[in-house]
Amino acid sequence: MNIKKRVAVVGAGITLFRRRLKESGKELSFHAVNMALESAEMTRDDIDSVVMGTAPDAFDGIHMKSENLLDGAGATQKPYTHVYVGGGTGVFSPIGGWWHVASGMHDTCLVVCEEKMSPCFPHPQTAFRTIWDPITSRPLNPNLVWIFALEMHRYMKVHNIPKEHIAQVAVKNKGNALDHPSAQLGAKITVDDVLNSEIMVYPVNRLDISPPSDGAAALILASEDVARKYTDAPVWLDGVGWALDSAYWTNRDLYYPQYVEEAAKMAYKMAKINDPPKEVSFAEPYDPFTYKELHHLEGLQLAKKGEAPKLTVEGVTARDGDLPVCPSGGLLGVGNPIAAAGLMKCCEAFWQLRNEAGKRQVPKAETGVCQAWGDLMQVGTVCVFKRDS
Amino acid sequence: MSFDKIRDPRKLRHQIGHMECDYVYTAGVAGERFYLALREDGKLLATRCDKCNITYMPPRMYCDKCFAELTNYKEVPLTGIIESYTITYFDMDGEVLPEPLVLAFIKIDQTDGGLIHTVGNIKPESLKIGTKVKALFKDKAKRTGALTDIKCFQPA
Numbered sequence: 001m002n003i004k005k006r007v008a009v010v011g012a013g014i015t016l017f018r019r020r021l022k023e024s025g026k027e028l029s030f031h032a033v034n035m036a037l038e039s040a041e042m043t044r045d046d047i048d049s050v051v052m053g054t055a056p057d058a059f060d061g062i063h064m065k066s067e068n069l070l071d072g073a074g075a076t077q078k079p080y081t082h083v084y085v086g087g088g089t090g091v092f093s094p095i096g097g098w099w100h101v102a103s104g105m106h107d108t109c110l111v112v113c114e115e116k117m118s119p120c121f122p123h124p125q126t127a128f129r130t131i132w133d134p135i136t137s138r139p140l141n142p143n144l145v146w147i148f149a150l151e152m153h154r155y156m157k158v159h160n161i162p163k164e165h166i167a168q169v170a171v172k173n174k175g176n177a178l179d180h181p182s183a184q185l186g187a188k189i190t191v192d193d194v195l196n197s198e199i200m201v202y203p204v205n206r207l208d209i210s211p212p213s214d215g216a217a218a219l220i221l222a223s224e225d226v227a228r229k230y231t232d233a234p235v236w237l238d239g240v241g242w243a244l245d246s247a248y249w250t251n252r253d254l255y256y257p258q259y260v261e262e263a264a265k266m267a268y269k270m271a272k273i274n275d276p277p278k279e280v281s282f283a284e285p286y287d288p289f290t291y292k293e294l295h296h297l298e299g300l301q302l303a304k305k306g307e308a309p310k311l312t313v314e315g316v317t318a319r320d321g322d323l324p325v326c327p328s329g330g331l332l333g334v335g336n337p338i339a340a341a342g343l344m345k346c347c348e349a350f351w352q353l354r355n356e357a358g359k360r361q362v363p364k365a366e367t368g369v370c371q372a373w374g375d376l377m378q379v380g381t382v383c384v385f386k387r388d389s
Numbered sequence: 390m391s392f393d394k395i396r397d398p399r400k401l402r403h404q405i406g407h408m409e410c411d412y413v414y415t416a417g418v419a420g421e422r423f424y425l426a427l428r429e430d431g432k433l434l435a436t437r438c439d440k441c442n443i444t445y446m447p448p449r450m451y452c453d454k455c456f457a458e459l460t461n462y463k464e465v466p467l468t469g470i471i472e473s474y475t476i477t478y479f480d481m482d483g484e485v486l487p488e489p490l491v492l493a494f495i496k497i498d499q500t501d502g503g504l505i506h507t508v509g510n511i512k513p514e515s516l517k518i519g520t521k522v523k524a525l526f527k528d529k530a531k532r533t534g535a536l537t538d539i540k541c542f543q544p545a
Contacts, residue, residue, distance in 0.1 A: 023450075024417025030451045030458075037456065044456040061412035076453050121411045130408045139404055 004104035008227035008234035011040025011220035012347040017184045017335030020118040021214040026072030028216035036218035048106035050075035053093030053113040055338035058127035061119045073112040087374020090342010091381040095240040097221045107226040114216040115337035124212040149201040151254040152291045158255040159306030167194035169290040177333025179359035184335035208290040215337035235353045239271025239384030247376045260299025260380035271384040276301045284345035286373040287330040324362040342372035353387040419450040428534040431526045435465045446500035467524040469497040509541035521545040
């Protein structure tokens, strides 16, 4: 592989995540970008190019919404690219930024993700009802929670996983989110709270699901030589990987996300990680639903197949455990403005690796893995971040 | 294989679908100020970046150029200059409109931006680029806090 420049992260920014925010999508983008610029002590003039990531335009209700957001993202009259792989977008966007810098094309690239889901009525879920194949699936009038339920049930059955173990993910992540200043749903809850919350679509209870949200996040990438000008503590984006499976999700076994494994292997190889459970000090896998965190830990090779629930129950994935998982609070706790939620995970990796995560700080943060997932259960996107050892 | 000769695709194997989302778009921080001023006071508000010497119309909460947050809202005149215009004679269904509709980009005085709006009370043939126009507001009771609170622009 011919990578011309090592890529650093030099700044990060994030807005509040809330069910409905007063700011427009442009204004949300502005706040996230402004915070990232300030944290890097940069101005808009220091930015060579901008990558915007958003999930379906149908949430904001503006077709070509990335063009609409452009000025709020600080991209006026700059090279600007929109990237999109559904729910996987938030971790795919830094990969888009990485292309710009690693190729030697640009010294700096600003990565922005925005989602404003509150305009969509009767509910943002409505927008998901048209992602299905119109001939083979839509006649049954499916919604997104259906497929999650089918996948979750299959995962539980194959590994004989009790729901109590899965519910533990909601307890952990909502608890972690209590320490995140942007969080929408930080809470101290119990496993029983999850099990007793209403069943949405069996076996998915209400507290297994992340909320719809408004929010934005931003990350600033720079080539190694330029990064050193701005900071003594760059964080390195040393591995990127992504893979997509067919939209025929009826033609694979839902118990395991093979496409996440492919993406992770690509990223680990690039980052020269040979033994992920040993070398990764914390992880931010995508957790729009409780079981997804577990599913993805296995896909990321951080737990053996079927063993992620056990790690959770034993406290290994707690913030003070051997492998902290979603120390941010994840989508379940911080909230899920889709693309921005994925990038929130990369912001968290940046803060953790700089020892700037405050109460959320995990001990011995050397290497962090972020992952997002989406489209029709078919995409895995992975970034590996490291600090100078 | 071509289906060109089949005018009605419902004669083929098919499914009927529709995309059922509806939207409520809120105005945002700068938009809230702008539209409230329209409705309550019949005024146009702009934001100002002193550093870049730019007055934003419609107002924005940040400067496009230096990216500073803008909190300085100022009232600007209700007048402007037609920078460009077009006249439309048909509606969306191709029917002839009872009156031709004039749409213009109006650069608002003392700002660096402007509004797209309709121009009324003028014969289309006497329109000129460079014509000075002024916002004509609806009666206060009929205003809703939207761009249409300005009924149209008319010669000043």
